[in-house]
Every structure is written in C-alpha cells, then in structure tokens.
Amino acid sequence: MLSEIISFLDKIIWSPPLVFGLLITGLLFSIMSRFAQIRQFKEMIRLLFKGEKSPQGISSFQAISLSLAGRVGTGNIVGVSAAIFIGGPGAVFWMWVTALIGASTAFVESTLGQIYKQKENGEYRGGPAFYIEKGIGGKFGKIFALVFAGITVISIGFLMPGVQSNAIATSLHSAFNIPKWIVTIFLIILLALIIFGGIKRIASMATAVVPFMAIVYILLAILIICLNLGEVPALFALIFKSALGLQSTFGGIVGAMIEIGVKRGLYSNEAGQGTGPHAAAAAEVSHPAKQGLVQAFSAYIDTLFVCTATALIILMSGTFNTTDGTKNIHGSPNLIEDNGIYVQNADGSKDYSGTAMYVQSGIDKAFQGSDYHFDPNFAGFGSYFIAIALFFFAFTTILAYSYISETNMAYLTRKMTSKKSNFFITLTRCMLIIATAFGTLKTADAAWDMGDLGVGLMAWLNIIAIWILFKPAFHALKDFEKQKKEKGSGRLAVYRPTNEEVPNADFWIDKASNEQNFYKNK
Known part of the structure; x- marks a missing residue:
C-alpha cells in the first residue's frame, strides 16, 4: 500500500509540468541573461582553473568537481541507456538541448548560493535553504527554507545513497564475482575515512577522481568512434532525424522522445x-x-560530454532497442525491462544498474567487431570497465550526497549550541553510512522511489525559489560583466553590494565593509 502511494505521488511530482517547467525556466533565464552560458564560454574555462582558495573555502575547480561528483553518477550510464531505450536516438538531441539551456538555470541557482552563503565552523556553507531564508525573508521564508532543508536531509542523506551503493555492489559482483559483503565493508571504511574529514577532504577526493574517470570514459568513447569513424556522419544523422521525427522507425514516439530526453x-x-x-x-x-x-x-561536462560518450558507445554498436512499456531483453526471461529504469530479476529484485548492459555490450562489440554475440552470462571488457566506472561515479555521488545532507543539517541546527549541532551532523554522517551499507546488500526499491520523490520535491521548491530570487543573480552577472569590461579581465572583478542593492547578502556586505575600514585605517 505504502509503495503504491509513493509511486502515485512520484508520478505527480515528476509529471510533465515539472519537467517542462525546468526546461522553460532555463530558456527564459537564457533569454534574460542574453545567453550568458554561450557568451561567457571562454570565461568559464578560464575561471575553472584560475579560482581562489582559502582556509575557509575550496577552489572553483574543487567546487565544480564536488558538484560533478553528485551529477556524474549512475544516471550518466543507466539514465542515458534508459533514455535511448524509451525514446530512441533522438532523445540524445533533447538531452543536448536541455544541457544548453539548463546551464543558465545552473548559473542562477549557483550564483544565489554564493551570494547568500555564510561561514560556519571555519567553512563556507550555503544552498537553497540559505538563499530561501535570506532572500525571501520573513516567516514564510523561514518555513519555506526549513521544509526544503528537511526534505533534502531525508531524501539525499538517508534514501538515495543505498541506490548508488546497490549499483556498485551489483556491478562489481557481476563483473568480478566479488561477494557483496566484501564490497559493503570496503565502502563503509572508505566512506567513513573521507566524510569525517569534512568538506576539504570530500572535495580533494572528488577533485582527484571525477575529472580522471570522466576523461578516461570520454577517451574510451573517442577510441570507439575512431574504430568506427566511417559511421559517424550516419550516426549524427540518425540522432537529428529521430529527434525531428523524420526517421520512420522512431517517428511515432516523438512525444516520448522529447519528454524522456x-x-x-x-x-x-x-x-x-x-x-x-x-x-x-x-x-x-x-x-x-x-x-x-x-x-x-x-552542465556541459555532465550532459554534453559524459552522457554523449555513453550515447555514442550505445549507438555505435547498435545495441539498443525502444519500447512503449515492458519487454524482454535479448529474449532472456530473467532480464525484463520496466519503463527503461531497472532490470527485474527472476526473484523479483530490481537491479538499477541493469540497463548498463547496453553500454557493456556496446564496448564489447566495438572491440570484437561483427563476430560479437551478446551473452548476458559472459563478462567481457565492457562489463569490467562499466563496473569500475560505476564504482567511481556512484561512490563520488555518495560523497556529494554526504556534503549536501550535512549542509542542510547544519542549517536545521544552526541555532543550537556547537556541541549539539556537531552531534546531529555526526548522526547524519552515520545514517548515510548505514544507508550505503544497507543498499549494497539489498535492493531498496522503496528507498529509490522515496528518494526520487524527495528530489522531485526539492526541484519544485527550488524552481519556485529561484523565480522569486533571480534578480540578485542577474545583478551579480551585470556587475561582473561591467567590471570585466572596465578592467579588461574578469579575474579582477570584486563583488561589493550594498544592503539596498542585495538585502541580507551579509557575507559580501560585511566583507566589503571590512575592506573599506582596512584601507581607511591605513
């Protein structure tokens, strides 16, 4: 009964209004910023490697690595496979469109995160809960922020880690026959060593792992493309024709293609x-x-690069199907795909890494040539590579979950004494480790559904918040571009807002005031 209620609510939350609401938001923000995500592309690259660093804050590169740790996960393998499975090759085109315009939304929410951040226990913290309270203000803003923080701690901190760890345990067991209990112990020890070290240790791990794994993954896709170079023009033609409904095979599923993409x-x-x-x-x-x-x-790295790498591996090999519901895969009764999201095994358990088999078989076929024959019981190079990739992608996602849940717990307990706040933060870390361990040993179907529901609620609340608060983000963009034009380099831009321009941006207002007092006293 409970699972049916959760499933029903999940369908409402992740209905077309939210999906296309996010899309329309990105499009309107793109227009309002005069497509800053395209105009400032060169500046993005420069800032990525030229960021500052301090005892309180991490560098821009570490921050984007931490962000990508949460974004580049099983969805980049399983999600892309599912998208092609349901919507056909054209779904890839709509993923590209989403990344292009979604980058403007990422700019707005991340700039707001910076504007309304604050320093707590020697570290910078911020996020939607912080900018909702400070930006909206009043009793409504406080209640709104508390709801967001509470939902985030539950969904991201307690429910979602098990889904990622299950993908790790399942793929490692399938490829290398490693017992799941060994994977569990290894994950618990590694996770504890990192997350109890704080944001800097998490960021250092993400910086070391995420760029390396993403580059290796993309290079493999490039290698496969080089081995099949003659097929590239036809492949891109297939994507565009399918996206526009010009390919007869996929012409009847344009709506599903756009929505799933x-x-x-x-x-x-x-x-x-x-x-x-x-x-x-x-x-x-x-x-x-x-x-x-x-x-x-x-957003570009995640979707245009990593997701495209997955899509090309699948499409190059031709190891993909489309469906309008449930179907058997490769004639095996033990591999039943349900809506392209998971593989349901004979015992009724669900394997959320299951659709990765398309990528595995795509890699194997690329290296074995036309003689390749799919065998679900055979673990080839593709199986080994995807198992390793899923481990790094999913593990760093768990690390990002840890930081996000911890930040929101810090927000919820910020008015408590330091001792009590630290207790609840430690409790959050322990619960995340327990959830991770539980996920490796048992497929947590309810946890996935409830986590999915929580993330959807986060999206609804956040999209409402950034529509209320987008003006400070565009004020910051205008100020940055003005200083860049005057000084000849965005590197020299410094933010000094007044309380009249951006109310409650306490960190930046205090910083500007301290700078003025410093120079005045000199």
Whole structure:
C-alpha cells in the first residue's frame, strides 16, 4: 500500500509540468541573461582553473568537481541507456538541448548560493535553504527554507545513497564475482575515512577522481568512434532525424522522445534541482558570478560530454532497442525491462544498474567487431570497465550526497549550541553510512522511489525559489560583466553590494565593509 502511494505521488511530482517547467525556466533565464552560458564560454574555462582558495573555502575547480561528483553518477550510464531505450536516438538531441539551456538555470541557482552563503565552523556553507531564508525573508521564508532543508536531509542523506551503493555492489559482483559483503565493508571504511574529514577532504577526493574517470570514459568513447569513424556522419544523422521525427522507425514516439530526453537530461545535470548551489557556496571567489559561470559549465561536462560518450558507445554498436512499456531483453526471461529504469530479476529484485548492459555490450562489440554475440552470462571488457566506472561515479555521488545532507543539517541546527549541532551532523554522517551499507546488500526499491520523490520535491521548491530570487543573480552577472569590461579581465572583478542593492547578502556586505575600514585605517 505504502509503495503504491509513493509511486502515485512520484508520478505527480515528476509529471510533465515539472519537467517542462525546468526546461522553460532555463530558456527564459537564457533569454534574460542574453545567453550568458554561450557568451561567457571562454570565461568559464578560464575561471575553472584560475579560482581562489582559502582556509575557509575550496577552489572553483574543487567546487565544480564536488558538484560533478553528485551529477556524474549512475544516471550518466543507466539514465542515458534508459533514455535511448524509451525514446530512441533522438532523445540524445533533447538531452543536448536541455544541457544548453539548463546551464543558465545552473548559473542562477549557483550564483544565489554564493551570494547568500555564510561561514560556519571555519567553512563556507550555503544552498537553497540559505538563499530561501535570506532572500525571501520573513516567516514564510523561514518555513519555506526549513521544509526544503528537511526534505533534502531525508531524501539525499538517508534514501538515495543505498541506490548508488546497490549499483556498485551489483556491478562489481557481476563483473568480478566479488561477494557483496566484501564490497559493503570496503565502502563503509572508505566512506567513513573521507566524510569525517569534512568538506576539504570530500572535495580533494572528488577533485582527484571525477575529472580522471570522466576523461578516461570520454577517451574510451573517442577510441570507439575512431574504430568506427566511417559511421559517424550516419550516426549524427540518425540522432537529428529521430529527434525531428523524420526517421520512420522512431517517428511515432516523438512525444516520448522529447519528454524522456528532457527528463533524463535534467535528471543528469540537475540544473534547477537545488543540488549544485551547495558545492558552489563552498568555493572561495572574489565575485559570485565567477562560481555561477563555473557551475554552468558543469552542465556541459555532465550532459554534453559524459552522457554523449555513453550515447555514442550505445549507438555505435547498435545495441539498443525502444519500447512503449515492458519487454524482454535479448529474449532472456530473467532480464525484463520496466519503463527503461531497472532490470527485474527472476526473484523479483530490481537491479538499477541493469540497463548498463547496453553500454557493456556496446564496448564489447566495438572491440570484437561483427563476430560479437551478446551473452548476458559472459563478462567481457565492457562489463569490467562499466563496473569500475560505476564504482567511481556512484561512490563520488555518495560523497556529494554526504556534503549536501550535512549542509542542510547544519542549517536545521544552526541555532543550537556547537556541541549539539556537531552531534546531529555526526548522526547524519552515520545514517548515510548505514544507508550505503544497507543498499549494497539489498535492493531498496522503496528507498529509490522515496528518494526520487524527495528530489522531485526539492526541484519544485527550488524552481519556485529561484523565480522569486533571480534578480540578485542577474545583478551579480551585470556587475561582473561591467567590471570585466572596465578592467579588461574578469579575474579582477570584486563583488561589493550594498544592503539596498542585495538585502541580507551579509557575507559580501560585511566583507566589503571590512575592506573599506582596512584601507581607511591605513
């Protein structure tokens, strides 16, 4: 009964109004910013590697790595497979469109995260809960913020980690026959060593792992393209023809293609969902717009690069199908795909890494040539590679979940004594480790559905908030571009707002005041 209620609510939350609401928001923000995500593309790259760093804050590169840790996860493999499975090759085109315009939403929410951040226990913290309370203000703003923070702690901190760890345990067991209990112990120890070290240790891990794994993954896709170079023109023609309904095979599923492409694109790059601003707020920068632009670039990395790599591996090999519901895969009664989201095994358990088999078989076929024959019981190079990729992608996602849930718990307990607040933060870390361990040993179907519901609620609340508060973000962009034009370099831009211009941006107002007093006393 409970699972049916959760499933019903989930369908309402993740209905077309939210999916296309996020899409329309990105489009309107793009127009309002005069497509800053395109105009400032060169600046994004420069700022990515030229960010500041301090004892309180992490660098721009560390912040984007932490953000990508949460974005680049199982969705970049399983989600893309599901999108092509349901919507056909044209879904890839709509994922690209989503990334392009979603980058503007990522800019707005991440800039707001920077504007309304604050320093707590020697670290910068911020995110939707912080900018909702400070930006909207009043009793409504406080209640709104508390609701967002509470939902985030439950869904991101307690429910979602098990789904990621289950993908890790399942893929490692399938590829290398590693017992799940061994994976569980290894994950618990590694996770505890990192998350109890605070934001800097999490950011250092993300910085080391995420760029490396993403580059390796993309390079593999490039290698596969080189091995099949003659097929590239036809492949892109297939994507565009399918997207526009010109391909007879996929012409009848244009609606599903657009919806699943948009949904999976948004689900992957998370633009507008309220997760990115947490990492953005932790960065040390001289101007909020700098980190906003860097975070906008993360949407490109996630969807245009990593998701496209997955799509090309699948499409190059031809190992994909489309469906309008439930069907058997490769004639195996033990591999039943339900709406392209998971594989249901014979015992009724659900494997959320299951659709990764399309990528696995795509890699195997690329290297074995026309003699390749799919065998679900055979673990080839593709199976090994995807198992390793899923481990790094999913593990760093859990790390990002840890920081996001911890930040929101810090918000919820900020009026308590330091001792009590630290107790609840430690409790949040422990619950995340328990959820991770539980997920490796048992497929948590209800946890996935409830986590999905929580993330959807986060998205609804955040999208409402950024429509109320978008003006300070565009004020920061205008100020940044003005200083860049005057000084000849965005590197020299410094944010000095007044309380009249941006009320309650306490961190930046105090910083500007301290600078003025410093120079006055000298």
